[in-house]
Amino acid sequence: MDTLRPAQNYLNEPRGWKSWLFTLDHKRIGIMYLAAILLAFLLGGIFALIVRLELLRPGADLMSADTYNKMFTLHGAIMIFLFIIPSIPAALGNFALPLMIGARDVAFPRLNLASWWVYVAGTIIALYSIFAGAVDTGWTFYTPYSTQTTTAVISMTFAAFVLGFSSIFTGINFIVTVHKLRAPGMTWFKMPLFVWALYATAIIQVLATPVLGITLLLLIFERLFAIGIFDPAMGGDPVLYQHFFWFYSHPAVYIMILPGMGIMSELVATFARKTIFGYRFVAFSSVAIALIGFLVWGHHMFTSGQSEAASMVFSALTFLVGIPSAVKIFNWLTTLYKGQISFETPMLYALWFLCTFTIGGLTGIFLGALVVDVHLHDTYFVVAHFHYVMMGGTVMAFLGGIHYWWPKMFGRMYSEFWGRIAAVLVFVGFNGTFFPQFVMGAQGMPRRYFDYVPEYGTMHAASTVGSWIMTLGFLIMATYLIASFWRGKPAGNNPWGALSLEWTTTSPPPPHNFDSQPVVTHGPHDYDKIIAPSTLAGR
Numbered sequence: 001m002d003t004l005r006p007a008q009n010y011l012n013e014p015r016g017w018k019s020w021l022f023t024l025d026h027k028r029i030g031i032m033y034l035a036a037i038l039l040a041f042l043l044g045g046i047f048a049l050i051v052r053l054e055l056l057r058p059g060a061d062l063m064s065a066d067t068y069n070k071m072f073t074l075h076g077a078i079m080i081f082l083f084i085i086p087s088i089p090a091a092l093g094n095f096a097l098p099l100m101i102g103a104r105d106v107a108f109p110r111l112n113l114a115s116w117w118v119y120v121a122g123t124i125i126a127l128y129s130i131f132a133g134a135v136d137t138g139w140t141f142y143t144p145y146s147t148q149t150t151t152a153v154i155s156m157t158f159a160a161f162v163l164g165f166s167s168i169f170t171g172i173n174f175i176v177t178v179h180k181l182r183a184p185g186m187t188w189f190k191m192p193l194f195v196w197a198l199y200a201t202a203i204i205q206v207l208a209t210p211v212l213g214i215t216l217l218l219l220i221f222e223r224l225f226a227i228g229i230f231d232p233a234m235g236g237d238p239v240l241y242q243h244f245f246w247f248y249s250h251p252a253v254y255i256m257i258l259p260g261m262g263i264m265s266e267l268v269a270t271f272a273r274k275t276i277f278g279y280r281f282v283a284f285s286s287v288a289i290a291l292i293g294f295l296v297w298g299h300h301m302f303t304s305g306q307s308e309a310a311s312m313v314f315s316a317l318t319f320l321v322g323i324p325s326a327v328k329i330f331n332w333l334t335t336l337y338k339g340q341i342s343f344e345t346p347m348l349y350a351l352w353f354l355c356t357f358t359i360g361g362l363t364g365i366f367l368g369a370l371v372v373d374v375h376l377h378d379t380y381f382v383v384a385h386f387h388y389v390m391m392g393g394t395v396m397a398f399l400g401g402i403h404y405w406w407p408k409m410f411g412r413m414y415s416e417f418w419g420r421i422a423a424v425l426v427f428v429g430f431n432g433t434f435f436p437q438f439v440m441g442a443q444g445m446p447r448r449y450f451d452y453v454p455e456y457g458t459m460h461a462a463s464t465v466g467s468w469i470m471t472l473g474f475l476i477m478a479t480y481l482i483a484s485f486w487r488g489k490p491a492g493n494n495p496w497g498a499l500s501l502e503w504t505t506t507s508p509p510p511p512h513n514f515d516s517q518p519v520v521t522h523g524p525h526d527y528d529k530i531i532a533p534s535t536l537a538g539r
């Protein structure tokens with residue numbers, strides 16, 4: 001028997017596919033979520049590649065304008081509702097959170113399983129919508145166009161409505177779990193910062209998601225019964241829709257980024273071997289972002305006809321919400337300062353995050369400035385900005401998190417050599433894809449156009465080639481991660497020499513997580529006081 005890798009663990013006990021589909025084990029639910037969202041990422045990525053291929057050269061090369069509208073809408077809707085919202089909380093959070101606080105499971109295991117099944121149901125409705133004519137409104141479903149187009153708006157918005165419940169269920173579960181199930185000795189300020197981030201995220205999930213749900217229901221009713229809430233032809237107000245939509249969707253961008261920031265804190269501390277600088281500031285800045293994030297939605301409507309006074313207030317509040325993010329960046333940099341940094345794959349993604357998320361965040365401040373936004377609104381500058389935040393932020397952290405917890409999930413290491421190659425390709429490809437879009441956008445290239453004047457040709461071509469480099473990185477990653485199931489060397493309990501509780505149990509963990517109740521005696525990132533040896537030969 002392999003002493004480093006327990007023969008009996010949550011992966012093979014109990015056996016059989018039914019024991020997976022109806023499992024109440026948070027680790028298995030996390031793994032099932034991971035598989036589901038990775039498939040969603042693949043599908044959304046295929047639509048993105050199609051969009052980029054059309055834009056490789058000026059002219060209508062591959063498809064009609066109408067088809068193009070469907071392609072970017074499906075890309076955006078899948079990436080947002082099926083991939084990025086559940087990505088870190090429901091997959092990595094589900095797996096890691098109970099382990100990190102020393103619990104046996106989440107507070108409501110059945111609700112957790114229900115969350116996954118509701119996600120699957122929502123996904124099936126979304127896939128049905130693709131075949132039932134797709135959607136061409138953009139992922140935002142703006143009225144009045146969304147009440148008039150003949151595409152499958154009703155079923156796609158209903159899919160998003162259903163998916164909302166899976167997100168709310170996860171949020172409720174995490175809030176109660178954090179309040180009730182922490183191990184003895186784990187006070188609030190001994191919680192790992194990833195747990196703080198998931199807790200702040202859960203507050204937004206529970207408070208904001210119902211607003212989107214109601215808004216989409218109203219949209220469905222508007223289409224079915226022509227009530228006249230949003231459509232001006234029926235006496236409705238389309239800007240009202242935008243207010244409702246962004247009242248959810250701005251907080252939702254923090255559902256997307258806060259968990260990524262939580263992973264960042266874990267990676268930076270572990271791989272720099274230092275206590276996080278300003279732990280309480282980092283913890284409270286997550287909560288601050290969650291709360292202030294509710295007050296800035298109007299920055300999406302600077303050009304939609306809202307009062308000048310309102311726009312000025314929203315602009316100022318937008319600057320305000322930048323501060324807690326900046327606090328985090330500052331504290332991570334300070335943590336790295338004079339640390340003993342080791343550049344393994346998870347850490348590379350943390351460094352990418354520091355570069356790309358900072359660009360995304362700062363360009364958000366440009367867009368939050370009222371006068372600048374009037375020029376940049378609905379251009380490729382916006383497309384570049386939100387990809388630097390969502391992909392350069394959340395996805396980089398997510399990839400760092402996968403590589404960090406992979407050995408815990410499956411008990412095996414992946415090829416570090418190929419891991420680094422893929423990381424470099426993803427970084428180069430990402431910047432190659434999206435950096436030119438800042439330049440084009442500032443020069444006036446509008447968003448959501450399938451054709452353009454030849455002047456933008458070079459930059460669009462560079463952007464498309466960038467997307468191919470990124471794709472190569474992802475293909476390599478998929479290969480070595482899958483290969484690790486057979487070839488990976490056993491990781492042991494603690495390959496990174498990390499200090500939080502999940503590394504004290506076996507890899508993979510037993511079904512009940514810990515053989516005896518863990519008791520917390522030190523902080524989660526006390527690397528300057530305690531040395532935890534790596535269980536990996538030669539590290």
Ligand code: HEM
Nearest residue numbers: 048051052072073076079084138139390391447448449467
């Ligand atoms: C991984 C995370 C990603 C997320 C969350 C994301 C999200 C989005 C969203 C929300 C939109 C707006 C859709 C709309 O206008 O209705 C969009 C547009 C777009 N995305 Fe992504 N995306 C991601 C990755 C990618 C990748 C990898 C590529 C390139 C290979 C890409 C290329 C594009 C393009 C070309 C557009 C269309 C821009 C336009 O014509 O308006 N995206 N994305």
Ligand SMILES: [Cu+2]
Nearest residue numbers: 250297299300
């Ligand atoms: Cu916003």
